[in-house]
Each structure stands twice: as structure tokens, then as C-alpha cells.
Amino acid sequence: METFKEYGYSGPVYPVNPKYEGEEIQGLNVYGSISSLPDDTPIDLAIIAVPAKVTPQIIEELGQKGVLFAHIFSSGYSELGKEGKQLERQLLEKATENHIRILGPNCMGIYNPKGRIGFSHRLSLVSGPVAFISQSGGNANRHAYAGIASGYNFSKIVSLGNQIDLDILDFLHYFRSDPDTKIITMYVENLKKGGNDFVKLLKETTKEKPVIIWKGGKLDAGHSAVRSHTGGLAGNIKLWKSMAQQTGVILVNNFKELIEMIQTVLILKIPKNRNIAILTGGGGPAVELTDECEAYGLEVPRITEEGQNKIREFIPEVNSNLSNPLEFGANGGYSNMIKVMNILGEEPHISNILTTFNPRWYTSEKFNMDDVVKSFVNTISQDSNKNIICLFNSSRARKDSVDLTDEFYVKAREYGLMIYDSARAAAISLFRLWNYGKFLESRN
């Protein structure tokens, strides 16, 4: 009730509760029954949050009122065992009889910034390119907030719950043709039905929009958690991996990878190859970055002799290494970095340039943050399909630079500079983006 007010939902909202009949909630008159609701406007959606055992009865009453969609928030169904399973069957029967489509039960429902509906307080009201289908209310909620912190907005988020009626396929269908959705993302624990249809639909969808799936419940105990969670059996992760390969789905392993992959798809261009140039200060860190990039599928090929010679003009030989990884010892200041990146932008076989960013370049009064970010991005021409990637560890942020760091993040994203917190995160995301590009090419 509070969120409808908070988000300024434009239609009428009717609270129904026999206990509070005639009283006011959030300035609205409480109705004692569904049958007593006014008939002047058709009701688009019913949100049901009553004890599970009463829900079949409620569905029947909604049917009599001509309501076509119900989101059942209540839990206490198949996720609790046999009796709950029985209750679900009853619920579905009533829904079918009454031509009502059900979202849930046991789910958080819908977040739709354009439609001014949200399942939590203080969500963004800006509509964005990302759709999220989640078989976990907790993850739906987490992602809604994480989007704000990670610089992207949602077209819609839907929490699926037990999927007794509307299921993952229905929403995949919907988001495929939803003009507001540019990227479809999912948290999936199991498929209740329709594995072949799912694969077929994914194949068609990935040609048009990237689909990122986080598969939860990978091993045995995970399965047991999944079973308790949404009352289904989880598929083997190997199966999901081969499915991803067939369909062009980008599979991720956890929440952090999901966020990073979405940012990657939004900010970076699909690279021609998985070659990366690594720019750093010292030899030890250079070896580490190379190790991490290679461990997750990237390649670190030598810079051309021509390119090295150009760099050698202003970087001394001692304590430097210009083949790749490029190490600059004490010569890795801002203006040298920009010069080197300009040269690397011309290297024909390098599609990705990874550089560490010195926070002093935006906290110091010597530099203008806008100029710094722009000059980084401008080292590659915008019509090339090259990427600039920044490594930046924000976890050590000092109190006095928190605001500046936040400002830097916003500017970086605005200008198309992708920031990762580790080489591992960068390599994993970039490899997956390259792999998706390969899939798209193979389908042409």
C-alpha cells in the first residue's frame, strides 16, 4: 500500500480486509470484501497477501469480479511439501475456472518503474534497458537496489515464485518483444516444465537481445536449498552450460558476476578478438594481471615492434617492459598513460586495453575529472570496436574521497569507461562478451 503511494501509481487502489472494513489505510477506504469493490473501473491486478489456505477462495471471488491477473505474495505451498502441493493444485483449478492468470504464489511480484509499481521502497522511477526475471524474491529485491548503485535501470523486474501458472517462458516471450527491454537477465533455479521450448525460445531471443542467466543451485546441497525454496528440482549445471553454448545465452555464476556482465554489455562494445593490452606500473603486478586475464580466457599478445618503438620514444628502457604486459616503473603518470593508450588504440590486433587508474587523477586539484575521463575514452576512436577497461579498487575508499569516487564512477559510465574491481572480473566479463559476439557471428 505504501509503495503505490510512494511511486505515484495513477489508477485507483482498493485495500480489502474484512477486519478493517470502513477504516482508512494510507488515506484509502478499506473494503470488507472483493464483492463490495466498486464496478466503475475494471481491476487490472489483484495482489494477494493472505494465509495460503484462503487463497483458492479469494481467486474465486476475484473471478466473479472479472479480475484477470493476480499476484500471490503468500507462501506456504509446494515449498513446504505434500499438503502445500495439494493447495497449489486447488489454486490453479480455481484460477483456470475463473480465467485468472497467476503470478506466484510465494513471490515478490512486479517492479515496473514506468507503471509506477514496485515491491520495495525507494526504488528508481527511471525506466531502463534491463529486464530481470527472478526465481527468488530476495534476488529480485537485491537486484532492484543493486541496479541503482551499479548505474543501470530496469524496464521491469518480475519475481516468479512457484510458477504454478505464469512461468519463466511466458516472461521470456514478453520481454523478447518488449520495446523497453534491451537486455534480458534471469535468476533461475530450475525449470518446472518446457525445457525444449525454453531452449528454442532462447535461441531466437539471443539473436535480438543478449540474455544473461544466473543459474542458482549447482550442486547437491544447493539442490536441497532450491527444493525448499521454490518447490522444484534443479537441473544439472553441466546441462545448463551446454544449453548456454547452443543458445548464445551468457551464463554467470553469482550475483556479482550478473551485475558486472550487465554493465559490460551496456558499456562495452563486442570485441573483435579476446586480445588485451595490459598497462601497469611494476613487474609483479603486471605478472598478476596477465595471470588473471589468461586464467579466464583472454590473450595477452605482444605489441607490434612499431608500436613499441613509438612508446620507447618517451619511456626509458630501464625498469620498463613494452611488449605486453606493458610496465612503466616510475614513468606511469597520467600524461604518459594517455600517450601510450593512444598508440595502443592503433594496434591492429589489440581489441581491449586494460589500465589501472590512479585515484589521485581525480582527487587532486591538478586535474579536472571530466577532462581525465574524457581523455581516457578518447584514446580510442569511438567508431572502432575497441574497449578501454579500468581497474579500480574502491573498497579502500577513504572517507574524504567517497563523494569524489562516486562522482568518478558516474562520469566514467556516462563516457563509456568500464570499471572493474579486479582483473578476474574484467577477464570473465570480457571473455563472455567476446564469446557472445562469436555466437552472433556464427548465426549470421
Place this chain on the structure above:
Amino acid sequence: METFKEYGYSGPVYPVNPKYEGEEIQGLNVYGSISSLPDDTPIDLAIIAVPAKVTPQIIEELGQKGVLFAHIFSSGYSELGKEGKQLERQLLEKATENHIRILGPNCMGIYNPKGRIGFSHRLSLVSGPVAFISQSGGNANRHAYAGIASGYNFSKIVSLGNQIDLDILDFLHYFRSDPDTKIITMYVENLKKGGNDFVKLLKETTKEKPVIIWKGGKLDAGHSAVRSHTGGLAGNIKLWKSMAQQTGVILVNNFKELIEMIQTVLILKIPKNRNIAILTGGGGPAVELTDECEAYGLEVPRITEEGQNKIREFIPEVNSNLSNPLEFGANGGYSNMIKVMNILGEEPHISNILTTFNPRWYTSEKFNMDDVVKSFVNTISQDSNKNIICLFNSSRARKDSVDLTDEFYVKAREYGLMIYDSARAAAISLFRLWNYGKFLESRN
């Protein structure tokens, strides 16, 4: 020169530079030559930072003065190729003739808080249990600072450089019997010589002190970076893995894992088994934590019926799952968590308890931070070998809670509460600690 003053080194320090003879640096008289140095006190250590080609000559002069140890900071030797290799041979000849032992060349030297020597500004002057041997000056420096931020101090750090004389084995020998050192850690790219001796010495050392090795340069391009870096060839990572298995060495993959492993060894007890109980709010996050723990070798077994029944007394059935992972829905507040952890502390087959910590528990005025941290730790008896592990993502720290978060970290460590930033980090470190325990047992 500055750091000797900064750290209050107690002996005399003599700057030598013919260009500035008779002038003052840092309030000290500059000598024009080594031969002109006073003879009243024997010289313990010479630090050489002159162009590489002059160093053999300098070593000879030091020999005439009776100096026994030299740290050569200069670079430009075998890491640059053939000519540099030749120079190294010359240098070593001169050192042998003059009975001088050399650290380096191409290295940062020594950080010894007790001895008041350090290679950078603002290092901690508190001596601690961790020794670090680093085949990278950059990583030696990074680690010295990271220790401060990560809550531990060093006995000594040594940067090895090209190891033409004193090498990794010498320092392993030394730290094995150094009473200030409780944990020996290393960053290694390659072994110059003595592979068998290294393995033998490691086997003997790990029985007495944990040895953590970060092997840098794992694949091809890494090798090329290593070659340029310290002028050697890197061994295959597979070889290092089997070496670690034989010797009880704890192998880590990167800098972050190194830090987390050191904290783990310092704060946690070696667990009897790799079983972990996972406490969390919702089903989706529970599945994720389980996935991550299992992916890195931990096991998530069911809680006993007896334990579950005890928890059921105060946690309602709907929206919860008490088998493991344990999900509490909206019932995961502070006092419930403490009650659950007390019950889990009595579960015979659970050696590790992982819980997410709500920052509100220390930022709110309702709670006293000291009490919160203590009550978490006290849920297990201190003479048990059980561990409590906290998941805590500090990267989203708000400006107004940065100080409180810092305070929380300090307190948590003080009371023995280990904090990780991800389930992955926790699982990797905990598995490695358990594995080290298994090695120790097998050696008894």
C-alpha cells in the same frame, strides 16, 4: 635516506656520492667515496643505487672497506638480456672475491620494523608475525601497505630481485628459525636453482610454520612478463601444485587471496572438517552462498533434527528453512541470529558457521558494537576448534559509516571474528586451511 630518518634508525648512516661531496643530505654529511668513510664503526649494510655498469667497481671498494652485505637497488642486468647477464656474472665474481653477500640486484631491499629499516614511507613500525619473501619489488611494497589495511604486521619483508647471490632458499632458511616469524609467505615467479633443496626445506618448514606461496606467471604470456621482470624462466603451475601437495605449502593465486589466507591463518582455528553451516535471510541468497561454498570445496550438510527442533522453537516455519543453508526470512534479526549460532555451536559435525552481518547492528545507536562483536564470537566456546565467519561487503560503505566500519573491522579481528567480502573468498581460504590441517595430521 628519508626513510632511515623517518623510522629512527639507531646507527650512523653515511650518504656517498662524489657529485655532492661535502654537502648535506637530510642533515648528514655526504662522502665523496667509500674509501673516505670513517672507520670507527663497522658498516653492516651498503645500499647501492648507482647505474648498473658501475656496481662491480662499487662492490670492490666496499670489500676493501670490510663491508659484508650489499643490497643492490639498481636495475639493468639479466632482465634486459645478454649484456646484463654478463654484468651480473662480473658483479658476482667481485662479490665472491670480496666476501660480500648480495641482495638483488634489481630489488627494493628490506623492510624490518624492529630494525627500523623500510623501503617506503609511512610503513608500520610494529613488528608482527608475518614474513614476506617477494620476487617483485612492487608486490613487496604493495604487501607492506596492505598489511596495515588488513590488520596484520610483518616481522620482515625482503624483495629478492634477480637473486644472483642470496636467494629464496637462504631467506626460507632464515625465516624458519626466526623467532619473530610465525607465518612465512612468498611471492615467487621462478626458482633460479635448487628445486630439490627448496622442496626438502619446505617439507621441514611447514611442520613448524605455515608457508603460503603465491606463484606468479602461470601461463605463456605470464612467462614472458616474468622473463622480462627478473630474468628467469617460470616453472609450470602444475608442477607447483603438486609440489604444494607434497610439502603442505598453501598455494594462492593472487594478491587478494594471499591477504585473505594470511588473515585466515592468523584469525581462524584449523577446522576438524570442511562442513559449514550457512545462515542467511532469503532463499535466493542461500542458494548462492551454498553454490559458492560447494564450488570451492566446502560441504553444507544438514543440521541435526535435534538442532532444527531447537531453532523451530523461535523461528516460524513459513518462509524459513532450517536444514542448511538456514534461511530466516524476516526473522533474521540480531537476537535470533545469536540464538541460532549458539545452537549451531553445539552441532557436532559443524566446524564452521558462516553468517551475514547486518551493518545496522553496529551503526545503530540501539546496539553497542563491542557487545555485538563479542556476542557473535561467544556463541562458540573458545576451546572448541570451530570457526565463525562473517560475510560483509564493505565496498558500498557510505560516507557517514566509513569510520564505524573501520572500527568494526578492528574490533572483529581483535575478538577473532573473520570477515570476508564474498562466500567465494571464505570458501577458498577455509578449504585451504582445512587442507593444511589434513597435511599436518598426515605428518604426525
